[in-house]
Amino acid sequence: MEDKLYWYWLSAISGISCRKQHQLMKVFLHPKELFLTPSHIIEEKITRKILPRFLESRREDLIQKSYDALEKQQIQFLLYNETEYPRRLKKIYDYPYGMFRKGQAWEEKALTIAVVGSRNPTAYGMEVTKYLSRELTKLGVGIVSGLAKGIDGAAHRGACIIQGSTVGILGCGIDRIYPWDNYQLFYEMYETQTVFSEYPPGTAPNPWRFPERNRIISGMSDGILVTEAEEKSGSLITADLGLEQNKEIFAVPGPITSKKHEGCHGLIKQGAKLTETVEDILSEFPNFTKSSKNIRHFQKKSLANPEKKVYDVVDLYPRHLDEIAGAAKLSFGETAAALFYLESEGYVKQIHQNIYIKNIYKG
Template sequence: MEEKPFWVALQQTPGLGARRFLQLIKFFGSARTVWEAPERELLALEGLSRVAVSLVSWRRQVEPDRLMASLTTAGIKVLTLAEEDYPLELKRIYDPPPVLYWRGSRLSGEGLKIAIVGTRRATAYGLKVAGELAADLAAAGAGVVSGLARGIDAAAHRGAIKGGGLTWGILGCGVDVIYPREHRELYHQVMEHGAVISEFPPGTPPDAGHFPARNRIISGLAAGTVVVEAAARSGALITADLALEQNRDVFAVPGPITSRYSQGTHDLIKQGAKLVTGVADILEEYEPQSLLTLPPGEERAAIALNATEEKVLHGLQVTPTHLDALMATTGLPPGELNTALLQLELRQLIRRLPGGFYVRC
């Protein structure tokens, strides 16, 4: 893909986050056009002056093709938001990562995927439950997503591998950084049975500020998130909140009322999360349709759209488009446009975002 080196070079610009990255792509039309834009045009962008200064400086230091070649040499694969293989579930969230770096045998594909998360300071009970749930999900054909952290995450990955299934570890550092260090063997096992994935460039060290961003990918890749053990202010609860914001299911495993690591899961259950006592409580929400899904291309080929719906779908991109802009692009009256948007959303071809924005799935 000729554009890919420019996506990677642009994504690694210091201070450029996912949302501003997509703003630049939307404004200029492509990553290469952004990269090659005259300095005066970049510096004139309203609200993006600091990013523009950083980009201008970064372009003088980096050659996109060489950067891409270095990743290939290191055995690091790259997937951009513009590519068809980009996970459809992740593409549907509000702020999908523009670039995914990954190492392993298989990136997240079709079929049901469930995230299992929880405290790093797990009890023997929590480790046992996480491992058994993951193994049972894997045996049923579902993939398991987690964060390769200590405690519940590690138990979930090991359980999925034991169950003969696929698992994906989402990192808050570069994919070439093993963290924590004692997970070196598990890291390689996850690569063999799926992949380790990150939106952070290779070499990025783990940082506390990276993990909330990492968590949105964990929940975004999965149809539902299971919280096994979590204290009242656990990071796992952030993942559960993100899952709710992404219109995904949230499950929680009850524990002893005397355990501080069950306080968070009990609070989730009080707030409406589905109580889980076994894998059947999860699978009954999805079987059989989610385990037998068609590839996106086949799904769309089977859906007949009228001329208005085709026009609206053509006017949307993988980057968010506001309703007003879509109305101007299509020339459709409000009533007709809203009807078409509703039909496309029901068919899961587009996604409505907060603030009147829409994105193509």
């Protein structure tokens, strides 16, 4: 068999987890060696429960037939060393050696945010998620989520509304539409976006696969945004995995009386960034805001003082007029007049009374 088929075989063996695959490769170095190793040696490395299934899988004709069937289903199998394999994913501890992809090639963005949350959200949670997802994709940010009910679906739809870039990560075989409620979204994602799974076609959506899947969602992102989550929401697992992977964590607050927001409030207490606007997210990624073609950059040299001084101290995070005046070393009146001019010209936005941020949207 060709080299890639051995990797496909390893990735598709039922009962061999990704972590176990890595353990086996530390011993055998390449799946071909594992494939050719006598069964009495394999018995020492694999549990009795899985061993019969493993030995039965070592049939070249069945492997080739299964691999050929992928093309008929318009499914691609990507190896970790191929250019179309998600580059961020290779940095996590137990990355999959192979990923199954359906839909368009995933064009990785300079900034990618995972958007996750409750499967049974409030109308507020759905609206906030669609809004933030839409506004992020307007600026060229990629959106990653899990194609589940609720917040996941809203995140994908928010991006799809404006033909933004979004990718769905499944906790089952890539040929399985789960949950069925999202079938229309699945077809849209297959047609215009990208869907990934580490599991081979036909794999059932067993409950334990979803926490396993969450490390892929966090691994493919630069930051995780939780828009609405109960105290024991599965989306908090994604946030925890993101912390382990050194990702930025963001959480949207809600009413203090609502149990639907207890998970987000808990994250904020633990240090997640309280998030109300896309600026709250982008301010944590200064390299993106400096380089992105979708972010508005004004020619400061065209500004005269005191407008230039004021513009220099207004940031992506909200600042009060008094704070801006102090930082610019100008009087209240001079600062207010400068801000009025900058706002009228589109340089800054007033988001609350006397609270200003830079206008990041492309003009």
